[in-house]
Amino acid sequence: MTTKVELYPGQRKTSKAVATINKGTGKVRINNIPAELVQPEVAKELVLTPLTLIGDQRNKIDINVKVAGGGFMGQAFASAVAISRALTGEEKGGKDPKDHPFTKSVREEIRKKLTEYDRHLLAGDHRQSESKKFGGPGARRRKQKSYR
Numbered sequence: 001m002t003t004k005v006e007l008y009p010g011q012r013k014t015s016k017a018v019a020t021i022n023k024g025t026g027k028v029r030i031n032n033i034p035a036e037l038v039q040p041e042v043a044k045e046l047v048l049t050p051l052t053l054i055g056d057q058r059n060k061i062d063i064n065v066k067v068a069g070g071g072f073m074g075q076a077f078a079s080a081v082a083i084s085r086a087l088t089g090e091e092k093g094g095k096d097p098k099d100h101p102f103t104k105s106v107r108e109e110i111r112k113k114l115t116e117y118d119r120h121l122l123a124g125d126h127r128q129s130e131s132k133k134f135g136g137p138g139a140r141r142r143k144q145k146s147y148r
Contacts, residue, residue, distance in 0.1 A: 006097050008090070010081030013128055015070030019082035023101045024062025030079055031067060043076035050084040050121055053113050061087075061101050077125065084114050084121040 010017040028035040028051065038044040051058045065082055067075045088111045089097040100107070114121045130139035 006086075006089075006091065006099070008082050008085040010078045010083075010085060010124065012077040012081065012125055013070050013074040015067060015074035015078040017065055017067035017075065017078035017082040019063055019065045019079070019086040021086040021101060022062050022064075023060065026059040027062045028065075028083070029063070030065045032064075038076070040072065043072050046073070046076040047079045047083070049080055049117075050087055050114060053117055054087060054110050057102070057106065057110070080121060081124050088114065088122065090122060 005020050008019045008021070010019065028048070030038060030047065035044065035047055038047055051063075063083055063086055065079045067079050067082075069075070070078070085091075087102070087107070089100045089102070089107050090111075091097060096104070102110070111122065132139055136142040
Protein backbone atom coordinates (compact mmCIF):
# COMPACT_ATOMS: atom_id res chain seq x y z
CA MET A 1 0.00 0.00 0.00
CA THR A 2 1.34 3.43 -0.90
CA THR A 3 1.29 6.34 1.52
CA LYS A 4 0.02 9.73 0.38
CA VAL A 5 2.88 12.22 0.04
CA GLU A 6 2.25 15.95 0.26
CA LEU A 7 4.01 17.97 -2.47
CA TYR A 8 5.06 21.59 -1.95
CA PRO A 9 5.91 23.56 -5.13
CA GLY A 10 8.25 26.51 -5.63
CA GLN A 11 9.08 28.51 -8.77
CA ARG A 12 11.52 31.18 -9.89
CA LYS A 13 11.83 32.32 -13.52
CA THR A 14 11.87 29.02 -15.47
CA SER A 15 12.95 26.84 -12.52
CA LYS A 16 10.43 24.60 -10.84
CA ALA A 17 11.00 22.74 -7.56
CA VAL A 18 8.85 20.27 -5.64
CA ALA A 19 9.61 19.41 -2.00
CA THR A 20 8.43 16.56 0.22
CA ILE A 21 8.83 16.48 4.01
CA ASN A 22 8.98 13.52 6.42
CA LYS A 23 10.02 12.83 10.01
CA GLY A 24 13.74 12.15 10.13
CA THR A 25 17.16 13.24 11.30
CA GLY A 26 17.78 16.53 9.45
CA LYS A 27 18.79 15.31 5.98
CA VAL A 28 18.13 17.69 3.09
CA ARG A 29 18.60 16.35 -0.42
CA ILE A 30 18.30 18.27 -3.68
CA ASN A 31 18.02 15.98 -6.72
CA ASN A 32 19.34 13.15 -4.47
CA ILE A 33 22.48 15.14 -3.55
CA PRO A 34 22.95 16.39 0.04
CA ALA A 35 22.27 20.14 0.23
CA GLU A 36 25.65 20.71 1.89
CA LEU A 37 27.38 19.68 -1.37
CA VAL A 38 25.50 22.16 -3.59
CA GLN A 39 27.83 24.40 -5.60
CA PRO A 40 28.39 27.38 -5.81
CA GLU A 41 28.49 28.53 -2.18
CA VAL A 42 25.97 31.38 -2.73
CA ALA A 43 23.35 28.94 -4.04
CA LYS A 44 23.95 26.61 -1.08
CA GLU A 45 23.40 29.43 1.43
CA LEU A 46 20.19 30.46 -0.35
CA VAL A 47 18.85 26.90 -0.28
CA LEU A 48 19.66 26.42 3.43
CA THR A 49 18.28 29.84 4.55
CA PRO A 50 14.84 28.54 5.67
CA LEU A 51 16.50 25.71 7.61
CA THR A 52 18.91 28.00 9.46
CA LEU A 53 15.97 30.21 10.46
CA ILE A 54 14.08 27.38 12.18
CA GLY A 55 17.08 26.30 14.29
CA ASP A 56 16.86 23.00 16.21
CA GLN A 57 13.57 21.99 14.57
CA ARG A 58 15.67 21.08 11.52
CA ASN A 59 16.94 17.87 13.15
CA LYS A 60 13.42 16.38 13.36
CA ILE A 61 12.68 16.29 9.61
CA ASP A 62 14.00 15.07 6.27
CA ILE A 63 13.34 17.09 3.12
CA ASN A 64 13.68 15.91 -0.49
CA VAL A 65 13.58 18.45 -3.31
CA LYS A 66 13.37 17.77 -7.05
CA VAL A 67 14.29 20.82 -9.12
CA ALA A 68 14.61 21.36 -12.87
CA GLY A 69 14.94 24.16 -15.41
CA GLY A 70 16.66 27.53 -15.37
CA GLY A 71 20.07 28.41 -13.98
CA PHE A 72 21.69 27.59 -10.67
CA MET A 73 20.41 30.69 -8.82
CA GLY A 74 16.87 30.26 -10.12
CA GLN A 75 16.97 26.63 -9.01
CA ALA A 76 18.34 27.65 -5.60
CA PHE A 77 15.57 30.19 -5.02
CA ALA A 78 12.87 27.77 -6.24
CA SER A 79 14.25 25.15 -3.83
CA ALA A 80 14.23 27.65 -0.95
CA VAL A 81 10.58 28.53 -1.67
CA ALA A 82 9.60 24.84 -1.85
CA ILE A 83 11.43 24.08 1.43
CA SER A 84 9.76 27.06 3.14
CA ARG A 85 6.33 25.93 2.00
CA ALA A 86 7.06 22.38 3.15
CA LEU A 87 8.12 23.62 6.60
CA THR A 88 4.95 25.67 7.04
CA GLY A 89 2.66 23.06 5.46
CA GLU A 90 1.38 25.56 2.91
CA GLU A 91 -0.38 23.65 0.14
CA LYS A 92 -2.35 24.80 -2.86
CA GLY A 93 -5.90 25.45 -1.75
CA GLY A 94 -4.85 26.42 1.79
CA LYS A 95 -6.05 23.21 3.46
CA ASP A 96 -4.29 21.78 6.53
CA PRO A 97 -1.88 18.89 5.75
CA LYS A 98 -2.73 15.55 7.38
CA ASP A 99 0.63 13.87 8.02
CA HIS A 100 2.90 16.86 8.65
CA PRO A 101 5.80 16.28 11.11
CA PHE A 102 5.19 19.63 12.89
CA THR A 103 2.13 20.64 14.89
CA LYS A 104 0.00 23.56 13.76
CA SER A 105 1.39 25.94 16.43
CA VAL A 106 5.01 25.15 15.45
CA ARG A 107 4.15 25.71 11.77
CA GLU A 108 2.62 29.11 12.57
CA GLU A 109 5.77 30.07 14.48
CA ILE A 110 7.95 29.01 11.53
CA ARG A 111 5.71 31.01 9.17
CA LYS A 112 6.20 34.15 11.30
CA LYS A 113 9.99 33.71 11.31
CA LEU A 114 10.14 33.21 7.54
CA THR A 115 7.89 36.16 6.66
CA GLU A 116 9.79 38.39 9.09
CA TYR A 117 13.08 37.47 7.40
CA ASP A 118 11.89 37.58 3.76
CA ARG A 119 8.31 37.56 2.49
CA HIS A 120 9.35 36.02 -0.83
CA LEU A 121 10.41 32.76 0.82
CA LEU A 122 6.72 31.83 1.08
CA ALA A 123 5.09 34.02 -1.57
CA GLY A 124 7.67 33.40 -4.29
CA ASP A 125 8.92 35.94 -6.82
CA HIS A 126 6.82 36.21 -9.98
CA ARG A 127 9.26 38.32 -12.03
CA GLN A 128 10.34 36.87 -15.38
CA SER A 129 12.67 38.15 -18.06
CA GLU A 130 10.92 39.94 -20.92
CA SER A 131 11.00 38.09 -24.22
CA LYS A 132 12.99 39.35 -27.21
CA LYS A 133 11.09 41.10 -30.01
CA PHE A 134 11.92 41.56 -33.69
CA GLY A 135 13.86 44.59 -34.96
CA GLY A 136 16.54 44.60 -32.33
CA PRO A 137 19.01 42.55 -30.33
CA GLY A 138 16.92 42.38 -27.13
CA ALA A 139 13.55 42.95 -25.51
CA ARG A 140 13.64 46.77 -25.66
CA ARG A 141 16.79 47.87 -27.53
CA ARG A 142 16.42 48.75 -31.20
CA LYS A 143 18.76 49.58 -34.06
CA GLN A 144 19.80 53.23 -34.03
CA LYS A 145 18.09 55.44 -36.60
CA SER A 146 19.92 58.15 -38.54
CA TYR A 147 18.16 61.11 -40.16
CA ARG A 148 21.18 62.45 -42.15
